[in-house]
Amino acid sequence: MVYVDSWEEFVERSVQLFRGDPNATRYVMKYRHCEGKLVLKVTDDRECLKFKTDQAQDAKKMEKLNNIFFALMTRGPDVDISEVSGKEQAEQQQAKKGRGRRQ
Structure with missing residues (x-):
């Protein structure tokens, strides 16, 4: 087991690991x-890659990593993860609901 100190390195290596054998x-x-x-x-x-934290601010980073893995698992390992933005995208979709006229 390898504890990775840098968040960016953990995300990068995790994505590579997933793409290697999804x-x-x-x-x-x-x-x-x-x-x-x-x-x-x-x-x-x-x-095995591990990342340990006790910082509450890392919860947002974890949420973004979850979104990256959801995209990789649903769209396939070759998806461009730079377009995965996380919460902002979900909020935009929520805001679009309800606009327009009822028929």
């Missing part, structure tokens, strides 16, 4: 409330 890659989140620690783990049973 059927065998797992993504696990573990939160320990008593310690206030969040551990993210990505593994394909050959390589």
Whole structure:
């Protein structure tokens, strides 16, 4: 198991790991409330990457990583992840609902 210190490196290596073997890659989140620690783990049973944090601000980063993995899992491993923006995109879609005339 390798604990990665840099968030950007963890995301980059996790995406590479998923693209290498999408059927065998797992993504696990573990939160320990008593310690206030969040551990993210990505593994394909050959390589295991972990990122540990106790910062509340990293929750937004985790949300973006979740969106990246959702896009990779639903659209395929060759999708361009630069277009995955996360919460802003969902808010725009919510704002579009209800506009227009009823018929």
